[in-house]
Amino acid sequence: MKYLLPALLATAQWATAQTVSGSAEGFASGVTGGGSATPVYPADAAELESLLSSEGEKVIVLTKTYDFTGTTATGTACYSWGTGEACQLILQDDCGSQQSTVATYDAAGPTPIAVASDKTLLGVGGEGVIKGKGLRFRDGTNNVIVQNIKITDLNPKYVWGGDALAFDGSSLIWIDHVETSLIGRVHYVFGFNPNSQITLSNNFLNGETTYSTSCDGYQYWGMELVGKNDSITFKGNHIYKTTGRSPALSGSTLFHACNNVWSDNPGHALEGNEEGQGLFEGNVFTDVKNVASSAFWAKGSLFLSSADGSGNDACTSAIGRKCASSIYTNSGEYAGHTDPSFAGNWGDLTIAKCAEASEIENSVPTSAGNTLDAYDLKGTIRA
Known part of the structure; x- marks a missing residue:
């Protein structure tokens, strides 16, 4: 009997790990990815790339590190x-x-894996790691789920050494519980072609790096959004040790950010131009020198919910409810720009629910990233 329990636990773990946890909130609501396709387990990096780029519904399960470095x-x-x-x-x-x-x-870093439509990519036990190569969704890629994996080691010494997740002409994509670290250029980059119904949730954007433009271990290249009319829900993410572009709303992006935590940023978190549209509510900013660059604050369509609730009821006419209050701890908060009416142009997009920042302040930094599994592959409770 003492041998039966570990076996049953392992069986239960594998069954759970092969199933998507939860469902997408916000703009990517309704995404199904690979659906009920029989899970496949790529043997090596070459097979992983082949499966992701192939046509048809697929559920691809990662149980180890797939290493593209060495060339x-x-x-x-x-x-x-x-x-x-x-x-x-x-x-x-x-x-x-x-x-x-x-x-x-x-050599692998600058050329990401091209992901085709109708794919689910799942990591198991914190062991699903892609090393040395990112993922790309473009030219009509539709209906993709990526959950519980880590992407790391994309030539961190060199700008243009690689992007972790690149979008250009894609739709209905859910990136959830993904950690990105040691990235040469951008963790998330959205190109000029429209990317619609994208949800980025519960992810860990880890900007702690060996090399940086500020030469101090803080990464500047967080998120670059230059697309035309992109629609992105950004919920439950932890953005750590960046100095800028987290995000940069440099195109006419519709960006809803709720219940995220930005921490340890000696520069600024948000930047962009006059076309970007960012509604930020229920977020936590801790030790962020400037929440938004002064240039973006002066000309962009940017709403940051207040800490004391004042002005947050202005969201009602735009998104149908009052905006959740945010927390600003040792962080620069610009006053003004309390008119979120631009969000009234978001049409029929699904708006994610948002809790008060006090409810998520402690939970998001510990749960963001590839943290979904209670047990590792050996059946041991993870710390």
């Missing part, structure tokens, strides 16, 4: 931010008057 390339790299050991370099052919060097880097 090198060389190119010119510029010392654009200094020559210190902790400074990032940028890969580009012409450095102008800047000092340059010949860089050797992993």
Whole structure:
């Protein structure tokens, strides 16, 4: 009998791990991914890439690290931010008057895996890791779920060394409980072609890095959103140790951010231009020097809910309810821009529910990322 219980626990764990946990909130509501397709377990990195890029419904389960590193390339790299050991370099052919060097880097990083429509990608036991290569959704990719994985080690020393998750002309995509770390360029990048009905939830954007533009271990390249009329729900995420672009609303993006935690940022969290539309409610900003850049605050369509509830009822006419209050601890909060009426143009998009920031302040930093499993692959309770 003592041997039967571990076996039953393992069986239960595998059955649970092969099933998507929960359902997408907000703009990606209704996404089904690979549906009820029989789960497949790629043997190696090459098979993983083949399965993700193939046609038809698939549920792809990751139980280990898939390592794409080891094949090198060389190119010119510029010392654009200094020559210190902790400074990032940028890969580009012409450095102008800047000092340059010949860089050797992993060749896989700059070319992400092309993900086809109708896919579910699930990690098991915290062991589902993609190393050295990101994921790309473009040219009509539709109906994809990515849950409980980690993407890491994309040439962190070099800008243009790789993006973790890239979107360009995609729709109905749910990225949930994903950790991204040690990324050369951007953790999340949205290209110029429209990306509609995207939900990014419960993810850990880990900006702690060996190399950075500020040469201090804080990553600047968090999220770049330049698309036309992108619609993105951003809920329950933890954004840690960044200095900017988290996000940069640089296109006409419709961005609803609720119940996220930004922490330890000596620069600014939010930036963008006059086209971006960001509704931020029920969020926590801790040790963020400037919540928004002064330029974005002056010209962008940006609403940040207050800490004391004042002005938050203005959301009712735009999204049908009062906005949840936020928390600003040791963080710069710009006053003004309390008119969220731009969100009234979001049409028939599903608006995620949002709790008061006090209800999620402690839970989000511990639950964000690839943390869904209670047991590891050996049946041991995870710390």
